[in-house]
Amino acid sequence: MTESHWLLTGILAAAAFAIRLTGLIAGNAIRRSRLAPLLDDLPGLIVVALVAASLAGQPVLTWLAAAAALAAAWKTNNVVATMLVGAAVFAGLSMTGF
Template identity: 65%
Template sequence: MSVAHWGVIGILALAAFSIRILGLIAGGRIRGSRHAWVLDDLPGLIVVSLVAASLAGQPLQTWVAAGAALGAAVLTNHVIATMVVGVVAFAGLAAFGL
């Protein structure tokens, strides 16, 4: 490997380390501020945004299965049951050609 390759690797390693350090510093400052409640809700907000982004542009069958999974999540508060209901709903809709 050339010196340029090692330089790029070093810069990327420094950037990755800096991002982590800045995250720790920012998290510490947020934890001490009046916006600390955001950190408590952040994991759920990330999951919801990932699910919403993955549903965008999907057919009705996927939306119905996601709705069934949401209903299971609300009723059972159990991750495995939610996944099973979502997969069974999707498979059932696919089997009937809906």
């Protein structure tokens, strides 16, 4: 390997280390901030944002199945039951030609 290859390898290694160190420092700062309690809710907020974005522009049939799945999630607090209800409502309404 030439000197330029070694130099590039060294620069990339330093950059990788700097990225990890920056993440560690930023993570510790965020954990100590007043916004730390929001981190517990972040995964749920991300899922809600993804579902809302995927529902945008969908037909009424999809919205009805999503509403049924939401009701099942609220009532059962079970992911499998929620998926089954949503899929069943979607399939049922699709078969009826809704």
